[in-house]
Amino acid sequence: MNKQSNVYTVIYASVMVIAVAAVLAFVAMSLAPKQEENIQVDKMKQILSSIGVETTANNVQAEYKKYITSSFVLNSNGDKVEGEAFNINVAAQVKLPDAERKLPVFVAQVDGNATKYIIPMYGAGLWGPIWGYISLDENGSTVYGAYFAHQGETPGLGAEIDKPAFRNQFIGKNFFKDGEFKSVTVEKVGQKPMNGADYVDAITGGTITSQGVSAMIGNSFAPYETFFKSLTNNQGE
């Protein structure tokens, strides 16, 4: 057979592509359940991390059941709507207008009976997406803990947002000042926000990522304003 002929080349290419496609489809299908499980477990791990509970792949499901007592979905008016909070794709939701967004809230019980609210966040860093979870005290304003993660920020610079040194700065900051929503911003060291909001120090050399975190917190938290404001007012603050 003439191996240099066009017919041979075309048939060879077609057979190769079909064979490779079949192999890849098989691999993807057979590993999919395992990958899906990893993603779920990882999400639980991240949620728990925002209330300061560090887990391993082995105990995360048990710990999740222990701490996260309930979850619900809100609309931007602060009313509960149908849906399973855990399955909501936050990345897709942040692109929608505030009025159409479904807002997941996870309720955690720590140290016996203290209630904490956890909300997911999603935004953009320098190289790719960044996301995280932030947990608030019962008053709906004071930060109890924060978790940030990123897809591919610069190691040692922007990537530092997932380190405790950065995350722990948020603890004790308030989203509401005198009943007014101010968010918590990330500022260059030595600067502070004009509107009197609480702020934390940015990462030196990670300016764009730090600004991304600041924007992400504002954008992700804003639609929850009505809900958390009602909690704040109930506390008589």
Place this chain on the structure above:
Amino acid sequence: MLSKKTKEALLGPLSKNNPVLIQVLGICSALAVTAKLEPAFVMAISVTAVLAFANVIISLLRNTIPNSIRIIVQLVVVAALVIIVDQVLKAYVYDVSKQLSVFIGLIITNCIIMGRLEAFAMGNGPWESFLDGVGNVLGYGLVLIIIAFFRELLGSGTLFGYQVIPDCVYEIGYANNGLMILPPMALIVAGCIIWAHRSMNKDLQEK
């Protein structure tokens, strides 16, 4: 089991014919994944799997591949293997795959792989090709790990994520060098390794 030729295929790339130091291939990923030891290590293992299998597959197919589309055939084989590696990492070592993220996909563009397929596997049997693949990746991985060792040690004060520089050293004023974490330092460290390597092997020096 190892004739002189196969031995040369396996061990040559470790030093005298090192893909990074002598042929200056695969530099792109040496920059990207060497800020920490762990990703450098996993990268080396992943590239081993891809290159060893790609070499064997191409070597088995070498007499059937039409000459006019041979690069495309090589690329398809490499791409398929890289996707399989990516899927396996996602299923079994999710944390590490999260850390490496896009770099696994970028194995496809690693010049060493295409270079070995074209230069060796197209003209040699499967066993020699397998050894050649393993040898080249060991040479590549070795350089990657040496670079990552210095960058992580001097840039973060850790090795494999464990702190090795004691706190008392920091107290007397030592600071991690943030420059080591930036990509240019990978090139400079690689340059230093090439310098050391050539001064030890005088026969490699160009006249």
